[in-house]
Amino acid sequence: MYRCKLIISSFFLSLFIFFGCKKNEQDPFFNGATALSISGDAKQGAVGDSLVFSFGVLNSDVTDTLIKLHMRAIGAPVDQDRQFVLSVNSQLSDAQSDEYEIEKNFIIPANSLSAIVPIRIKRSARTESASATLVMDVSVNENFIPGPKLEIVGQPTSGPRFTLRWTSQLTKPAAWDDFPYAALYFCLGEYSTAKHQIIIDATGITTYDDVMAVSDRWYYIYNKCLEWLNTYNQAHPDAPLRDENGDIVEFPIF
Template structure:
């Protein structure tokens, strides 16, 4: 018994040392308040960016507001805290294409706050995209946090991308592929025209098959009215509405 106790006592300093090393090396375990940027998957975010397309909306929509979020890692405080966001030089968005808030604040007792970004629909976006890269900067209240990976990352750098071209929804292959088929700009536009539904993120199975049914009716009517000239996608391939088809 005494021998076992002696061995255990020898091991305790090593365990304590490893615990201290974890606190020193892993920024997620340090006491400094840190800040991360993120967004909602339902809004079109995936990985380290959120992508928005004006093309699914009527031409009368000239601008909109997209929310990113600042997430606190560390202690919540009873005081309001400001934080610092910088536009990274790798951004391709022109200053006239977006408006950021004039100040950034985490409310008292808050751990997450929206960052509303107004984005504009400019003429060049019909064949291009704008990319706004935001970076958390160290200040008196927060340090940039580590990258936390997931379906949508939380990270010290996050991108907002927008265009006026139809883009493949990030969840298309998880839902629409099995009811409507492979994505193309033409099929995407047909589904919008047939149903009026513009957001294909996180739709239910019932909604998927409603979209498929209405899209098939719409496509059948088009092909009937255009004999010998069936609807084709942007690559010239005849499209259909069925599971995994073009």
């Protein structure tokens, strides 16, 4: 019995020491200051504390898109608007000023603990062969301090910093020429990003794992791409479409 009481007492003493240490480690989050954290949107593909977006999977006519950052305050709501500061980390960012748009004034509305900050990112000539990176930090002001990093399995990480990266590059799908299917190779020939973009523009299809050679879906992709290419070349009789290597884009004829 005595041994049991000793174990129980040791257990609660350990908990006291653990949470006491945690409190000291996370100070000033326990001194009354209100913290503010950023996270991405899981529906837009945010993973951890970052989001990678590719314009390549969209129709080439799409030149910009809106990314949502979720801001969350830790503490009780108040009955007035509260401004907060969200800064571009210039040392970690390489996005150029004409590649994104972001508001300058940020507010957590009265009686609320959250807000959404929209960032409009843009396709540019540079992102055709590289990526743009924008790192946002919560900065200290009279209302908020940067919040702690909170990680929850299956959800975007909430913390004091968020990284947004975007590109227009496409990468070759495994279904193009990998064994055993090589469906898109037999359909459209050697891979190029120009051909890949034609599939997206002509069909809207962006995933190809279920494309089997000489199937209805395979023929659909082939016919729509051939139609798209013929229309383009007819509209540009002296300048047929060329790929990123300067070669004229051609498809097999069946």
